[in-house]
Amino acid sequence: MSTVPDHPHPDQIAGAPHPRETRTLFGQPRAQDAFLEAYSTGRMHSGWLITGPQGVGKATLAWKIATFLLTEPPADAGLFGEAPPPTSLTVSPDNADARLVQSGAHPRLYVLRRVMNKTETALQQDITMAALCGHDDGPNTLKAFLHMRATEGGRRVIIIDCADEMNRTVANSILKELEEPPKNTTFILISHQPSGLLPTIRSRCRVLRCAPLGHDDMAAALHQAGIDVPNAESLATLSEGSVGEAVRLLHHDGLALYGDLVKLFGTLPDGDRQIALALANSCAGKGAEVRFAMTLDLMDRFLSRTARAGVSGPPTTQGAPHEALLLAKLSPTDRAARIWAELGQDLSARSRHGRAVNLDPAALILDMIFKIEATAKKAVKA
Incomplete structure (x- = not known):
């Protein structure tokens, strides 16, 4: 289960909303369309690898895909014929599952990321077994999450942000799950440098590539985050199309x-x-x-x-x-x-x-x- 800790999120840029709170993803229509096409044609992969430079919306895309899958309509929704294929990852914020995702408490969503060290003074440098399993085999471990019974037959989603930070032991554990994924379970891995991942992990995931943002998309993304700048051209140029880097430059x-x-x-x-x-x-x-x-x-x-x-x-x-x-x-x-x-x-x-x-x-x-x-x-x- 995903929880909202008191400590800062390692997957959140200082001064910007958390990716799960971002309403609109700008500048990545090709990646969104590629996922929707796979979903609509029954070619869903159990593993998805979202790649691209830091700060261009990879985490936002991951959370949108997760929310979309967790609010997936039941199989018999089209009583009078097949329902038309979805054209957007957008889900109504009033949806009950969407509200749970927003609160960080959806029972069918697990987020794997760095955790605080034992003294609670700083984040660990890597995603270690402490993040994967905690210090016991309790209900909040990934192992327990993967082996629980999916509520009402719904999907389960695991977001790994970012996969580059997994140490070798964790990476091998994730690889085993990707090789034999539980039914109705989707892994979404975020990577800034996919070449550093285990080749076997890359080979078991479908890749979605996110590109740097253009000036207009950059301005729109910053405006959505409550940041308006008069010199958008300079900011987009220096940040090289990364909203995350733009926020850092501004702050x-x-x-x-x-x-x-x-x-x-x-x-x-x-x-x-x-x-x-x-x-x-x-x-x-x-x-x-x-x-x-x-x-x-x-x-x-x-x-x-x-x-x-x-x-x-x-x-x-x-x-x-x-x-x-x-x-x-x-x-x-x-x-x-x-x-x-x-x-x-x-x-x-x-x-x-x-x-x-x-x-x-x-x-x-x-x-x-x-x-x-x-x-x-x-x-x-x-």
Whole structure:
């Protein structure tokens, strides 16, 4: 049974509604239609693997499919002929089963995700046997859920969010269930990086791929979440079509920070040391951990966009004012693009190492800025 704990959900983006509370799924009509076509033609799989970048609606799709299946009409609903095939996953919020799903208390729905550690101080890094079985064989374990008698012959649904976080023991346990699934039981696995899953798990699931959202779908999804932004283009560009990443950018002032980076790099190839020092110092000290992480992420994104500009030309959408002109200046040729791509790989590795050994944030940021400055002098001559 799914329950609503006092602790934050590991499957919920901070500042956004939980996926089960999302009324409309934007930007994924192909994935929805593929599932409905399989359902309508009697080709339902017991395992479904929903893939795609983080934050594009995979969890929302999983909860919509689960709600749809748990409110499935009885087989004799079409007394005067076959009922027409469903064209939408939408279920009335007044439906009794839908209300149970919304409350997190549906008896035929089980959600497998990370749980708190034994000291209740933080979430575990992986989905472990503690999440699968608890500390006993009680009524809230997945084993007990799979072997209970389905209420009134209805379906049972298991959502795993996300499957990438299962440790090997849990993954093998899930594989056994996928190999011989109980009757009327559907597994819905969410994965950001399906290549990391056991090949045997992937082979036993039908894949539904979710794509990054376009500008209009992004704006609509954010509006539904109660978030309205005037610069939707910049947000959609920087978030690369991920609503989850868009929410993170908004909550941590990412758009303004990226604008500052573009202004700083606009002084290249010479650079402005005062601006660089101010940026580096803003990432140091107590309470600056989030800004430090965001700065590293956005620098990586800037380098990726710079490299792409040398191959395909300046971007048609901008993450900040004057960005397109800057990228055209810094990366005018495919040779320059290779130089920027190599730097991006080098700085990404340097960033991971710096964080792993707790290198001084200001020193790491300054070092990266100086390397970008040196590369700019080389790239503009390429």
